[in-house]
Amino acid sequence: MQVSVTVITLNESAQIEKMLASVEWASEVVVVDCGSTDGTAEIAHKKNVRVLHHEFSDFGSQKNYANAQASSDWILSLDADEVCSPELAKEIQSLPEDGASAYAMRRKNFFQGKWIRHSGWNPDYKVRLYRKSEGAWIGKVHESFRLNNHKDVPQLNGWIEHNTYRGFERYLETVTRYAKLAALQMKEQGRTASFADIVIRPPAVFFKKLILQAGVLDGAQGFIIAALSAYGTFIRYTMLRELTSK
Numbered sequence: 001m002q003v004s005v006t007v008i009t010l011n012e013s014a015q016i017e018k019m020l021a022s023v024e025w026a027s028e029v030v031v032v033d034c035g036s037t038d039g040t041a042e043i044a045h046k047k048n049v050r051v052l053h054h055e056f057s058d059f060g061s062q063k064n065y066a067n068a069q070a071s072s073d074w075i076l077s078l079d080a081d082e083v084c085s086p087e088l089a090k091e092i093q094s095l096p097e098d099g100a101s102a103y104a105m106r107r108k109n110f111f112q113g114k115w116i117r118h119s120g121w122n123p124d125y126k127v128r129l130y131r132k133s134e135g136a137w138i139g140k141v142h143e144s145f146r147l148n149n150h151k152d153v154p155q156l157n158g159w160i161e162h163n164t165y166r167g168f169e170r171y172l173e174t175v176t177r178y179a180k181l182a183a184l185q186m187k188e189q190g191r192t193a194s195f196a197d198i199v200i201r202p203p204a205v206f207f208k209k210l211i212l213q214a215g216v217l218d219g220a221q222g223f224i225i226a227a228l229s230a231y232g233t234f235i236r237y238t239m240l241r242e243l244t245s246k
Contacts, residue, residue, distance in 0.1 A: 012080035088158025
């Protein structure tokens with residue numbers, strides 16, 4: 001199977017080399033950068049992959065742009081903080097060209113170096129291998145690949161290793177960025193936020209993550225994830241309220 005790997009980046013110098021090393025088997029790798037200032041693009045250039053610049057508007061649009069630049073119809077979409085496991089690489093290479101239209105695979109999500117087995121982070125299956133002619137990415141944030149027609153999506157046995165954490169300050173910036181994009185998406189969907197949403201939803205999310213989704217079993221990392229999820233919820237609904245009250 002001929003596969004193009006696509007990845008969108010912004011200041012990912014700490015992660016990009018490991019990610020690129022895990023997909024050296026691919027037919028090509030297309031990196032779409034939106035203005036990194038930490039040498040991400042330069043690192044990618046040294047790895048002899050295609051590096052393109054494209055202004056960022058939202059995650060779905062950026063990934064669709066990356067798809068359009070790839071020469072293969074089959075795409076493996078990865079984030080810069082993800083690694084394709086050797087097991088997944090071998091499995092993909094053994095797939096027939098005329099198989100399914102898309103495949104889902106499991107992500108093992110790591111936070112502060114620990115595999116998070118609870119907190120709503122596991123199991124975590126994502127459609128990441130697909131024919132680009134069969135669908136498109138949707139969503140400004142927490143984007144997903146949607147097939148043009150409803151079809152069964154087989155699950156592969158290999159996995160993606162997802163290393164989400166690069167220091168508390170960087171993670172806090174990510175939570176804030178995602179919350180703002182989510183608020184804009186909710187506004188476009190015609191949703192509004194009441195004062196009750198701001199007061200009730202954050203602690204409810206904290207309780208859900210820590211207790212209902214057994215985040216407490218993830219130890220200190222589970223508590224931090226629950227707290228940051230509540231914080232992101234607070235920002236999202238506060239910003240949505242501000243956007244819709246103008």
